[in-house]
Amino acid sequence: MIEMKNVSKWYGTFCVLNKCSTSVAKGEVVVVCGPSGSGKSTLIKCINGLEPFQEGSITFNDISVGDAKTNLSKLRSRIGMVFQNFELFPHISVIKNIMLGQEKVLGRTTEEAEKRGMELLHRVGLSEHAHKFPGQLSGGQQQRVAIARGLAMDPVAMLFDEPTSALDPEMINEVLDVMVELAKEGMTMMVVTHEMGFAKNVADRVIFMDEGRIEEDCTKEEFFSESRGERAQLFLSKILHH
Amino acid sequence: MNYNWDWGVLVTAPYFGWIISGLGWTLAVAACAWLIAFTLGSIIGIMRTTDNPVARSIGAGYVEVFRNIPLLVQMFLWYFIFPELLPEAWGTWVKRGIPLPEFWTAVVCLGTYTASRVAEQVRAGINAISLGQKQAAMAIGLAPMQVYRYILLPVSYRTIIPPMTSEFLGIFKNSSLALTIGVLELTAQTRQIEEYTFQGFEAFTAATILYITVTFIVMTAMAVVEKKMAIPGMISLGAK
Amino acid sequence: MFSDFDFDVVINAIPFLWEGMQLTFLLTFLAITGGLFLGVLLALSRLSHIKVLSFAAGSYVNFFRSMPLILVIFWFYFLVPFIVGRPVGGFYSVLVAFTLFEAAYYCEIMRAGIQSVRISQVQAGQAIGLSYSQNMRYIVLPQAFRNMTPILLTQAVILFQDTSLVYVVGLHDFLVNAEIVATRENRLIELFSTVAVVYFVLCLSFSLSIRKLQKRFSI
Numbered sequence: 001m002i003e004m005k006n007v008s009k010w011y012g013t014f015c016v017l018n019k020c021s022t023s024v025a026k027g028e029v030v031v032v033c034g035p036s037g038s039g040k041s042t043l044i045k046c047i048n049g050l051e052p053f054q055e056g057s058i059t060f061n062d063i064s065v066g067d068a069k070t071n072l073s074k075l076r077s078r079i080g081m082v083f084q085n086f087e088l089f090p091h092i093s094v095i096k097n098i099m100l101g102q103e104k105v106l107g108r109t110t111e112e113a114e115k116r117g118m119e120l121l122h123r124v125g126l127s128e129h130a131h132k133f134p135g136q137l138s139g140g141q142q143q144r145v146a147i148a149r150g151l152a153m154d155p156v157a158m159l160f161d162e163p164t165s166a167l168d169p170e171m172i173n174e175v176l177d178v179m180v181e182l183a184k185e186g187m188t189m190m191v192v193t194h195e196m197g198f199a200k201n202v203a204d205r206v207i208f209m210d211e212g213r214i215e216e217d218c219t220k221e222e223f224f225s226e227s228r229g230e231r232a233q234l235f236l237s238k239i240l241h242h
Numbered sequence: 243m244n245y246n247w248d249w250g251v252l253v254t255a256p257y258f259g260w261i262i263s264g265l266g267w268t269l270a271v272a273a274c275a276w277l278i279a280f281t282l283g284s285i286i287g288i289m290r291t292t293d294n295p296v297a298r299s300i301g302a303g304y305v306e307v308f309r310n311i312p313l314l315v316q317m318f319l320w321y322f323i324f325p326e327l328l329p330e331a332w333g334t335w336v337k338r339g340i341p342l343p344e345f346w347t348a349v350v351c352l353g354t355y356t357a358s359r360v361a362e363q364v365r366a367g368i369n370a371i372s373l374g375q376k377q378a379a380m381a382i383g384l385a386p387m388q389v390y391r392y393i394l395l396p397v398s399y400r401t402i403i404p405p406m407t408s409e410f411l412g413i414f415k416n417s418s419l420a421l422t423i424g425v426l427e428l429t430a431q432t433r434q435i436e437e438y439t440f441q442g443f444e445a446f447t448a449a450t451i452l453y454i455t456v457t458f459i460v461m462t463a464m465a466v467v468e469k470k471m472a473i474p475g476m477i478s479l480g481a482k
Numbered sequence: 483m484f485s486d487f488d489f490d491v492v493i494n495a496i497p498f499l500w501e502g503m504q505l506t507f508l509l510t511f512l513a514i515t516g517g518l519f520l521g522v523l524l525a526l527s528r529l530s531h532i533k534v535l536s537f538a539a540g541s542y543v544n545f546f547r548s549m550p551l552i553l554v555i556f557w558f559y560f561l562v563p564f565i566v567g568r569p570v571g572g573f574y575s576v577l578v579a580f581t582l583f584e585a586a587y588y589c590e591i592m593r594a595g596i597q598s599v600r601i602s603q604v605q606a607g608q609a610i611g612l613s614y615s616q617n618m619r620y621i622v623l624p625q626a627f628r629n630m631t632p633i634l635l636t637q638a639v640i641l642f643q644d645t646s647l648v649y650v651v652g653l654h655d656f657l658v659n660a661e662i663v664a665t666r667e668n669r670l671i672e673l674f675s676t677v678a679v680v681y682f683v684l685c686l687s688f689s690l691s692i693r694k695l696q697k698r699f700s701i
Contacts, residue, residue: 077383087378101382135475310685312643418550457548
């Protein structure tokens, strides 16, 4: 579904992504981890064209992301994305956040959009908060709304950019629970996270990045066994031994 | 101090009428100029936030030109020079054809000048929105125009209400410059009363009180608007 | 239109224009100096814990900020000779007007600068045992100064432009002298475009250096 070949990106002379190649098949859950500044977020933002890249190619269902002729808006509407800082739109209510894309991009009627929105809010357990503004919800609640907003577009894949790293510890699980459920339903997912429990639980594959390169790209069984490389081992020992 | 106080002069004909008509012209100039300033300033401010290098530099050039020439000089350029630069028929029309040429000159001058200041506020308001918001809007598939229409503009225009209020009050005060090309607005009328009656204290006090009153009314009204428009759970960026 | 642009008129007028420009510079310089001095006093009063003082300073600032500068010029052009009791010439009246008017703006800039220093910085200073004045001297003011210097300088550019308003009382500044030549020689386009270009070049280069300075000193 997602094919990435030799993708490189520079900020000036600084190389953020260095010849990254990987692929994600339909229904697969891929976790991307690595130290901060290793290029994980940039990598997944390249997939829906939020970050441009200078070399290589990315295709999503055989549509080239880097091609100037590609209708990026249309492509993006097929891929849901969840951000580290939620990025709900602060000036409209929770339900309107979920309806906006459905109405303006998919062209659904207000009634359809609202119905679908309420279903999704119910699913993430927030239907009673529909008419509140994002600023009136906790971080965990906001992130669940953000997931609902992504799902409302009926995406064929979901990208998660550190969805729990801006959350207080007690709110992490309510978000992870929603994500685990999604994974079990067969959603194609690419998740940048340090939550190794999540990776062990639902990931099919784990990608480990360091200094803009994909250092490891293997099944989770391989990754969590002792066969992984030195850098990945060092990284894991740092985040697991507290 | 030897001064013959005569507050009555303010309510005697024709001086009372002068003050009222002066206030009327002041408000008319300010209101019409604000329409230009708001519209043009918004367009230029938005241009400066786009990815298009041509739009960005046109916007930047506009702001630099209008901010770095004194307003009074701009007033003279519009009044004396602008009609000369037009084809002759147009120039004559601008000078004599349109009704109230001084009024419209002042309106255009104040409007285009304040547009450069409004543009800076709009640009700052949009740039204050995090990149993540823009990316989130793009991620649900909104086209660039839609990102502005539904996300960036509604949020930024709320946060810039206080500085925009100052800009409006700026245009209101700067409308006094229209007197240099012969618009008999409030300051001009009170100055005229002073020259006719030598009652400078009374005349200038009347103008001062009227300016302060209008300022106060505008500020109170805009504070109410700001409160009404405030986004629940979000701290406003605040005035500067 | 531009084909008969008469450069000689402009060149011949340079000494007279320069005379006007000197008055513009002098007025700007004196009003900045006086305005800053008074502005500091006002800002300190505004931030003072003595209620009467901060209220008085606040009223002063709001009063001047809701008045058009031209009206302020007229006020003092009328008032100053009256208070002094004899004619003192337009220059001094206008100088008083500009100084008092600018002080209100400088006060607000300085107040905002001091208040822009985060309260946690003040607390951090207290936590290492600094006294109130030490805290001001070593922590608050240096940061406040960095924050407000560019804005103070920008305000100086605005004042420089605003001095052209002495036109309304006929002082012979740069603009008025240009206008005199313009009407005498009937060369409006030449003189007014010269004025615009000179102001533009001066103000733009000053603005650009402020921006450079700001980049260099930003924390």
